[in-house]
Amino acid sequence: MRDGAWESGAREGFGPTPLRILLLEDSDLDTELLGAVLDDLGHPYSLDRVMTQAAFTQAIAGGGHDLILADYVLPTFDGLSALGIARAQCPAIPFVFVSGTLGEDVAVEALKRGATDYVTKQRLDRLPRTIMRALAEAKARAERERAQRDLRALNETLEARVEARTRELAEANAELHRQISERTRVEEALRQSQRLEAVGQLTSGVAHDFNNLLTVISGNIEFLGRAVTDDRSKRRLEMMRGAADRGARLTAQLLAFSRRQRLEPTPVALNQTVASMRDLLQSSIGGGVRIETTLQPDLWSALVDATQIELVVLNLAINARDAMAVGGCLTIETANVTLTDPPTRPEEPTPGAYVMVAVSDTGTGIAPEVLTRVFEPFFTTKAVDKGSGLGLAQVYGFVKQSGGGIRIDTRVGEGTSVRVYLPRAEAGASLNEVPPPEVDCVARRAPDEAPVLLVVDDDSAVREVTTSILAELGYAIRQASSGLAALQALEADPCVDLILLDFAMPGMNGAEAACEIRRHWPHLSVMFVTGYADTDALMRAGDVGAERIVQKPFRNGELQRKVAAVLARSPAAPGLRLVSSRAGA
Missing domain, CATH: 3.40.50.2300 (Response regulator)
Structure with missing residues (x-):
């Protein structure tokens, strides 16, 4: 190893680390001359000399060299073969020919095959500059390749970051859309609930005032009935009484919708209720509709008014019949249901344990624009003389007043299923009322005085x-x-x-x-x-x-x-x- 001054080399940017130079040379004299020239590099170096193909291949495989200097003509080996080995094993290391017999044609061929440069032994004074230029080019090439690798890595990570960010933005956008949809749904449910509540308050007030009028009418009809004796007047009074009764039934439906009706909740076995209604349902919907039942054997008891639940099932069955103009199948199903999801519409039940009774048909289904209004009183798609529009309104009011809810599943052209969720009665629940206490005050009246x-x-x-x-x-x-x-x-x-x-x-x-x-x-x-x-x-x-x-x-x-x-x-x-x-x- 020869050490020379390295300060100029350090200024060129190679640093103080000694250069490792692999020399392929069979002449001792030329080796000495090359060593003298290398001492003028102004940079410390170490020189590894080889003379045969095997030694050269072994040295290349060992690696760690910064520069290769090779003679062109060797006794058993030639420079182009060495160049091929070097380009295959270590393509980044500068390869410089130093030869006394290198002609122009050979030099051009060598450069085409990947040699960095060549110097004739007659002009060894050019060797230091050639070496420094080759090392600088190698360094620049290495830095360029490193920059390209870094750029490729950056691009790869950039793509990954862009993909991750795009995914985050997509997820945020989806969540925003979900929140907007949920807000829209909640606002629509609130508007629907407020609309139904407002209509309920209005109808309850109208029903109350109307009932007061009917009370006066019915009471005076009773008084007149005792006073008149001719058959014609009695028939007229009977017609008036019938009209008053129809008005009373109408107000009862209005009160059901507004949740102001009088209910007597008791534990009810819905399976028995449905079974006992089969004949009534069949006669009400006609022979063109087949009735099927799917009743859960271990059904819970429902805490509802027994009379009103029969009207609910009958109302739903009649609606189903009207939706099946050419006949079909009506299915009544009961089941124990525990709900966990919050309601999405005002009529739907809150989470809890319910007894469910469903009435399904194979009819025309309900259009979306109609579905939003089916529970409004007096809203109907039937002909003027075919319905009052109070059937589902009455069902809605009864179910909500009872503490339950309704869900409607429908497909246009396929059919509708109305599921009524009723509160579950606690085991052993008793609703027997305690008789009222006796009134003690009679001191101011005689014993035979009227109450x-x-x-x-x-x-x-x-x-x-x-x-x-x-x-x-x-x-x-x-x-x-x-x-x-x-x-x-x-x-x-x-x-x-x-x-x-x-x-x-x-x-x-x-x-x-x-x-x-x-x-x-x-x-x-x-x-x-x-x-x-x-x-x-x-x-x-x-x-x-x-x-x-x-x-x-x-x-x-x-x-x-x-x-x-x-x-x-x-x-x-x-x-x-x-x-x-x-x-x-």
Whole structure:
């Protein structure tokens, strides 16, 4: 190894590390001359000399050289063969021919085959510059290749990053679309719920007022029926009575939609209900429709009004029949269902355990624009004389008031399945009502005096009809036009046998008045006479069993019968005087 000054080389950018030079040369004298020239490089170096093809191949395989210097003519080997080995094994290492017999044609051929440069032994003074240029080109080529590799790696990672970022943006975009869709769905569900709620409030108010009118009409028809004797007038009265009854049924449907109807929830075995209705359903839908049932054997009990659930199944069956103009198959299915997904529409049930009854048909299906309105009262796609548009509205109101929900699966041209989800009754649930306590106050009346009834109603015409009906039965009647007036009347004289309260009254409604009465006169008995009833409010008021609520308009002696039944269960106890908790206030 020869060491020379390396400062100039360091300035050229090769650094102080010694160059490793592989020399293919068979002449000792030429080797000495080349060593002297290399000392002028101004850079430390080490020289590995070989003379045969085997030694050259072995040295190439060992690697680690920075430069190859080769003679062209060797006794058993030639420079072009060495060049081929070098280009195959280490193509990045500069290869420079140093020869005394290298002609121009040979030099050109050598350069074509990959030699970096050539120097004749007659011009060895050119060797240092040639070496420095070859090393600089090799360094530049290595840096260029390294830059290309880095660029390729960067491109590969860039593609991966772009792909990852694109995927992130796609996922974010999909999530945004999902959120927008969910918000749109929630807003639509809210609008639908608000629309149904507004319509429900409107229909309940109309039904209440209409029931008050029907009460006056029905009551006066009853009075006139006792007075007229000719058959023609009686027939007219009977027609009027029939019209009033149809009006009452219409308001009952409106109250069902607005969730203001009176319900008596009891544990119901829906399998038995469906089985018992088969003949009724078949006669209602005709022989052109085949009825099939799929009933779950271990079905839970449903906590619903038994009479109303029969009307629900009948309504759905009739709707299914109308959707199958040329006959088909109607399937009634029951199942135990536990729901976990939140509702997507106002009519759908919330998560929980339900008893499901489904009515499916093979009819025409429901178009999407119709499906959004099927529960609105009076909305119908049938001919004018074919339906009132209250069937599904009544089903909706009953199911929601019962604490359940509805889902409709439909395909145009294939059929519809209406699934009704009803709350599950707890095992061993009992809904028997505790009989009301007895009224003790009779001190102000004689033993044979008629029972005293307090009739509270803000509608004077309804109040007149009610008091007239009850007065004919021999009861002593007191009246009040509001809940506050009733409280004032009781403060003056709390000794009454029964209080009949209208539910919908301005200021203090019937339920609120009943709560006040129970708080101050707990032994007084209360009944509700109403066109509709808020079940929650009545439950807070207490005594809300069927025997304590009379629906307007009065029909078939219901008012008289229930008043007599309540009084019979609440006999006055002679000799005791009720002391009002408000006395002396």
